[in-house]
Amino acid sequence: MASATDTGKAERPKSGRGRRAKVRWLPGSKLGRLILALNLLGLAILVAGALVLNEYRQGLVNARIDSLSAQGELIADIINRAATVGEPQPQMDTGLATEIMQTFKSPETQRARLFDETGRLVADTDLVADKVEWKVLPPARARADDGVHLDLMPHKPKPTAADAQKALAAEVAQALKGQRWSGMRRGPDGDRVVSVSIPIRHVQAVLGVITLEASDVDEIIAGERAALIPFVLIAIGVTLASSILLNSLIAQPVNRLARAADSVRLSRARAISLPDLARRDDEIGGLTRSLEDMTHSLSERMDAIESFAADVAHEIRNPLTSMRSAVETLDLIKDPAARDRLLGILKNDVQRLDRLVTDISNASRLDAELSRDQPKMVDLGRLVGDIVGLYQATAKPGDVRVRLEIAPGVEPVRVLGREGPLGQIFRNLIDNARSFSPAGDEVTVALGRGHGRVLATVSDNGPGIPPENLETVFERFYTSRPKGAAFGGNSGLGLSIARQIAEAHGGSLQAQNRQDSDGRVLGAIFILSLPEPIL
Incomplete structure (x- = not known):
């Protein structure tokens, strides 16, 4: 009863239609958070391992300093009580002090030295024990044909024995001032040692210095480095696993989407359909749903255009057929009244055709107008x-x-x-x-x-x-x-x-x-x- 248009067809359900992907910045992006977390995880493992081992090393050094300090305080106190002679000007009996120091013999990894009030070395446990210092000789250097020695491996210069002696002398000098010294320094062979120098005091007078040092610091550090190896291997494994995971979660799905888009372009398919990716609750899933919805809308638009073109062809064919019949019959009719009726039909068909073309043109421009404004x-x-x-x-x-x-x-x-x-x-x-x-x-x-x-x-x-x-x-x-x-x-x-x-x-x-x-x-x-x- 009323002039009408529109398909009147039930709209096909659209998978994922109405679901909008939320545009967020990186902290709200699932894949962004995943990439950031995986890239930082390996670094975090290394940092955590280094921090843990650094705390462990520092704890060992501090524990060794505390142990040496307690032992040195005990020896210094005994020497003060048992090996101090002379009144009113006290002096240290170096022989008796040496016997006392030998009584508290340190482990092989420790060394004890006794200095008098002038800083002169009185006793050394390594010398008393006839300890022989030894070390592995470096590999032979390459010799050129002209007899010149070539050292092809650059190396950092190690502290000399003189430098080690100066560091020890400075440590003893500070202790002779009545101040206890504790810390790390380099030994004659370049190894790090934990050292404690404690003044031997009688009331206010400093009669000497007892120095205790432990030379197993490098062994501790080497053990720490070995303990860091598992963290390094774990970090490498996490990095490799994250790379494989990111490849499977991002690179491969994007390649699948690209191939699906190419198939739509090359094989003239109507829509992209990747249901396994569309079910993902992340940006790749949102992109897949958007592409599916977009191609589905384009497919529906193409179907609507084809249907519209068929309807237009059918509607235009009717007045054209009527006009053709009227024109072919016009020459055969001699009756003026009949000819006028045919001309009226032609006029009505022309008006009808003009209205159809105008309305069809308006309908075809409608989508463009709605999308442009x-x-x-x-x-x-x-x-x-x-x-x-x-x-x-x-x-x-x-x-x-x-x-x-x-x-x-x-x-x-x-x-x-x-x-x-x-x-x-x-x-x-x-x-x-x-x-x-x-x-x-x-x-x-x-x-x-x-x-x-x-x-x-x-x-x-x-x-x-x-x-x-x-x-x-x-x-x-x-x-x-x-x-x-x-x-x-x-x-x-x-x-x-x-x-x-x-x-x-x-x-x-x-x-x-x-x-x-x-x-x-x-x-x-x-x-x-x-x-x-x-x-």
Whole structure:
């Protein structure tokens, strides 16, 4: 009964449709966090291992210093008590002090020295024990043909025995001032030693210095380095595993997406389908769903274009066939009245064809217009008022009038959309309602709000719409005119275009019949629902 357009087909469910990927910065990105975590994990393991071992080494050094200090304090105290002679000027009995130092013989990894008040070495446990210092000779250096020795391996110079002696002398000198010294220094062979120098005091007088040193520091450090090897191996393993994981989680899925996109391009497939990737709850899954939705939308668009082209060809073929028959018959008819009737048919077919081409052109440009224009705030009350005012200003005697009703307290009525296409909805609905209204009757346009939606209705007093055609009227090229209406006066695209624009704005367009309390049809009403913007 009403000129209609739109497919009227049930929309196929769209997998993942309506799910929007959230654009976030790196801390909110799952793959970004994964990449960052995996790259830092290996470094964290090395840092943690180094810190743990450093604390362990420092703890061992401190423990060794404490042990040497306790032992040195004990020896110094005993020497002070047992090996101090002379009054009122005390002196240290070096022989007895040496015997006391020998009594507290240190382990092989420790060395004890005794110095008098002048800093002269009195006793050394290594000398008393006849300890022989030895070390492995370095490998023989390469000799050139001309007899010149070539040292091809650059090396850092090691501290000399003189440097070690100076460091020991400085340590003893500080202890002779009454200050205990503890720390690490280099020995004559370049190895690090933990050393403690404790003054031997009698009241305020410093009678000598006892020096204890442990030479197993390098062995401790070597053990620490060996203990660090597992951390290094774990870090290498984590790095390799993270590289393989990132390759399987990112690189390979991206390659699959690229191959799927190439297959769409090369084999003219309609859509990408990778369900195993689409189920992933990360950026790759979101990208896959977006590509699937995009290609699915393109496929639906191509199907709609093919269907539209077929409908257009069918609708244009009818007037062309009629015109061809009329033209072929025109030369055979001699009766002027019959010729005039044929010319009238030709004129009507030309007008019908012109209307079809115009409406088809408008429908084909609709998608481009909707995608080109940016939505903005539209005062729907003003827009509809201008459209209704134009109909009222151009109305002739006997034409169907158009009246606007705006519910009290609802102005201003604003929606987010495109003013041109929204105006086309109301023009199509008003034209359709006027075509079904009796001459001199009235079409009512009403605006209101309800449940967060902007509601607009266009109602007429015509014969209404058969219940089975309430959706059919929105199919393309569907026309059902009342008796006496001029054939071909409508293309059947108006309502289809109106619904398409409404859905592009997130709204809906429905057709109903107005009925009285007895169930009699009073006319048709089209209800446009648009989302109300959140300000």
